[in-house]
Amino acid sequence: MKALQNLFDKLKPNFEKGGKWEKFYTLYEGHRTIAFAPDLTTKAKGAQIKDAVDLKRVMITVVIAMIPALIFGILNVGYQHFLAVGEEVTWVDRALFGAMAVLPTLIVSYAVGLLTEFTFCVIRNHPISEGYLVSGMLIALVMPPFIPLWQVALATIFAVVIGKEVFGGTGMNILNVAMTARAFLYFAYPAQISGDQVWTYLSGETAVDGFSGATALSVAYNAGVEGTQTAVEALNAHNASIGGDFSFMNLFMGWVPGSIGETSTLMALVGAIILIATGVASWKIIVSGFAGAYVMGTVLNLLAVNEYMAIPPQYHWVMGGMAFGLVFMATDPVSAAQTETGKWIYGMLIGVLTVIIRVTNPAYPEGIMLAVLLMNVFAPLIDYYVVKANKTRRLQRATV
């Protein structure tokens, strides 16, 4: 390791004031601190020791928590493909196929995002922050499996620049960066990110007879529109002839079409366990989010005027990307509510809104994306009232 340290030391003068790459000091520093935890010490006054955790550690923990979803996503992309084209293949083939579809998206997301981030750091001369480690992975996981790579790149640039950097960079953004990327594509290029045709990567081959690329959410929605059978019956019947399976259990497991990382509720829960056990994400948001969805699902059951409204509320937990969104997107500490009381309200409303958007809105089969973005916008308002309550308590104390 001494050699690497020496290399950095040798390069350092070039990046320091007066050096030929002075402007790029932040890049030098960023890379050195990735290789080596820095040799900074505490100030003479104040805390003489500091906790061993830093933002890098926090962010890498979130990335680790997403790896189960990523691996599952790779396998599932392969699984869905060979299911649709009706070929019996080994898991190795499925994994290879999935990796070929998923990894380019992931690489483009990281490469383009980091390049954008570095550019801003150099222009603004602020240190490279760790936030994009998480955003880069998230952006890839919320994309359909065969989205054109140039769209990934465009969405990433949009999200990093308009979603984050214009507000001042990491820690200052109002909207979740990855959700911003997805929303950008959703409204700019809807053909590639919505409908029934984009969730299963056919790779030019022809699907078997009877195959439908619809997701569970649109099957359930259509059941509500048609009204000929219950939503659960419609789900169970979907693609049954070719071995597709929209049973509750399989929706929970995640062997269904959808965005790369979002299909498996199980893998989202594995991530949730990692995030909660390490204390990185707020369990309050996750728990209240699931509770909000269940409560809203139950309320719709009571009002049910169509079959979709009558679907058992727990189906909302396992269909679409709700679990993934609640665990990894809603809990983004920067764009979520920041007070502890606010987190309960924020999570709860995301759950409620997701179900409302899903069931009552014909244009958007999935509600979690818009629910998270909407609540991102309202989070400061929730916090405002929680903070105000705190101030009022202090004021009342003074006057009694």
Added chain:
Amino acid sequence: MYLLDLGRFSKAHSSKTDMSKIVKLKKGFDLKLVGKANQELADFAPAQTFAIKPTDFIGLQRPKVLVNEGDTVKAGTPIMFDKAMDQVIYTSPVSGQVVEVKRGEKRKLLEIKIQADATITHEDLGKANLASLDRDALVAKIAGSGVWPSIIQRPYGIVANPADTPKAIFVSGFDTNPLAADYGFTLKGDENYFQAGIDALAKLTTGKVHLNLDGANPTPAVFANVKNAEINKFSGPHPAGNVGIQIHHLDPINKGEIAWTVNPYGVVQIGKLLLEGIYDASKVVAVTGSEVTKAAYVKTYTGANVSTFTKGNLNSGHVRVISGNVLSGEKISLDGYIGYYHNQITVIPEGDYEEFLGWIKPTTSKLSFSKALGIFSFLNKGEFKVDTNTHGEERPFVVTGVFEKVLPMDILPTYLFKAIVSEDFDEMEELGLYEIIEEDVALCEFVDPSKNDLQELVRNGIELLMYS
């Protein structure tokens, strides 16, 4: 309501028995470090020089030195005063000769050093019968003796103004800071002085004198039979022993109110002043930390030079000597002086090294409040060896909800810090800056993954409010 953590009681359960309170705090963090002082007096060579450092006294504005180099002084001889508050006299802790009046840039007064005599002689300040002194005479007596700076004013955490009358006086009878000295040991045998000090304090306030004791451990003899004070019990992790936290749960400070705090050592000194008529600055100091070979107590005087306590007593060469504890103390040099308010020095390794992939390596040997460092860190039940490395660089506030876990007060720390950063005076007031000083947010600073210097920030905010 409670389930939603509305924070009305800040998760503290308090119950009233008669008048005194029992408060159980849940939030906070106990740092278990290597190098706790054994309960014995070590035979280190006695310190030769002692120093008064004006920088120890927060709020001291225009110090005026009353002695010259070469003057001989006794313990209790006036050394300096603050032209902005001239009743309060700072006196010499020992008898001997003034050897240096050290000034820094712009002639800023840094240290007044005194070479101590072999045996200490005291100025006769006159014994006093408390019953026959009226409040003004008592204030004048304490203010002129050198003990007064032990009395701290809240809000702001500055030396109290003798012209004020506080609504209450608070004494914390235990210290939950890392490796803190044990008052049961350092104040052994001072029962009468402590009681006399409490009686004097009771005369200074129109309200109550609160003595707050450790509810989880046996009460030391020095506090066991104290009268004339309200006894409250606090239990829970650090910062349960911080007087600021205790005030918040007993009788919080609102805008326009003034309360005073005194540490138990200061109370004993006030008692000695009245009963013996002397300024006795003798002090038992804990020598602690992973880098001292022998961690023990030493009997010396306020402002002692630490070099004799560390000489031949260090495990390694590259160390930092801290006057006070690791959370809110101050770095001093190997031959620096203990601060006026400190009864502890801590010696730990300097952390100016790079660590390969240090931010991602799994480990159980690093101290962290967060479980993100190692889910298995609970396996390490032992004591941690810590150094001064920051373990990361400064970043904007990103993670939320961490400060709240280590500040057992109904205060929203992140919002308060942001109000200070943006210099929003109304917000600072409304969010509770009157209730905290540096030491109360020391744990927040320690746990902050974004490595902000929050104690400095809080002091800046207080100064904005004070001088606005």
